[in-house]
Amino acid sequence: MTLTLAMALVAPLAAPVAAQETQLSGTVAEVFGTQMVLTTSDGRLLVTLPEGTAAPAPGTALTLTGTRTGDTFAAATLSAGTAAPVADEATLPAPLRGLGLSDIRTRRDDDGDVYLYARTATGWLRAEARGDRLHEVQGDGAGLPPDLIAAMLPAPARDEPRLTEIARMTEIEVDDDGEISVEGFAADGMRIEMEFARDGVLQGFERETDDRRSMTEAAARDRLAALGYRDVGFVERGGRHVTAIATNPSGDVVEVRLDDQGRVERERLWLN
Missing domain, CATH: 2.40.50.140 (Nucleic acid-binding proteins)
Known part of the structure; x- marks a missing residue:
């Protein structure tokens, strides 16, 4: 140049x-x-x-x-140094502390909600929080860290026998009423969703074939690298698309979405 x-x-x-x-x-x-x-x-x-x-x-x-x-x-x-502000662990919601997170990146919206991406020992996670309260956490790679799962689920939920059917937990969501949704995958690849009351009592269980048509996480990472993206962090699979945080060929940190053919559908700047 x-x-x-x-x-x-x-x-x-x-x-x-x-x-x-x-x-x-x-x-x-x-x-x-x-x-x-x-x-x-x-x-x-x-x-x-x-x-x-x-x-x-x-x-x-x-x-x-x-x-x-x-x-x-x-x-x-x-x-x-770091290209973007790195959150001090002491400022993170309590369930995220002590997990050994690195490459932490946060963004706050106008409503005061904080969106966070970070590297775990086995992959990446995405979280949404307000103050010390986590609304949602998602994990790629090997899924959510066991200590985070233990911190977010009440004892009755952790002791629920059917919870052991989830070999890789990928998402926990807590709504405004305190009710908890859990998603993950069984050892045979079946997709499992569970619903718990705020006290941890099981309210719903569903097991189904994973019929997503989006690229696999590994294929999406390879495709992004081929397109010139680097530092690919958290990768989320949808029904027909994959969304990832990465650095684009121009050096900007962006959220990029690929369709099921590996074509870029959308790219937007990740603002800290």
Whole structure:
């Protein structure tokens, strides 16, 4: 990529803006000589590297200090960092603490609900919460961590004999009345849904063939890689589509959806 093309990514300033010492974090999108384009939560910035500093590879997460003038940044120092704010475990809802989560990414909506993605020891999870109360958790890979399941289900639900038929639990949802829905898969691949009252007493049980026509999780990850996406996190299968959090070829963290043929149906920016 040429310097001229890179500068086209930076909108010209209408008037001079006073430079100020500041810090920012982002992901390297493109590198050319002593400059790079950095994708941050505020957009893409043209960054000049400190003199004598080796250029980091595209995709590298950095934290920089330096002087920002409009949409350009003169870096004084840079170090390995994270491209998006990482939640402190102490700020997470209680059931999510102590699980060894990493690569935590959160987003808050206008109603105060928090949407969270994080890596577990065996895959990724997605959660929706308000304050310390989890509304919903979903897991891919090996499913939800056992300690999280134990924290979210009342003792009568955990002791329900039919719960043992679920070999891989993928979702727990708690509605506003405290009633609990559980979804997962039996060892033979059958899909299981269970409903519990707020006190954990079983109210419904359903077992059916998994008839989803969407790509498998593994196939979706391979397809996203072939399309130029990287850092693929949580992957959710729907009836005919797959939705994933990933970094697109331009270096933006996005939520991307593939149809059952592996074509991109939708992509939208994941805002922190």
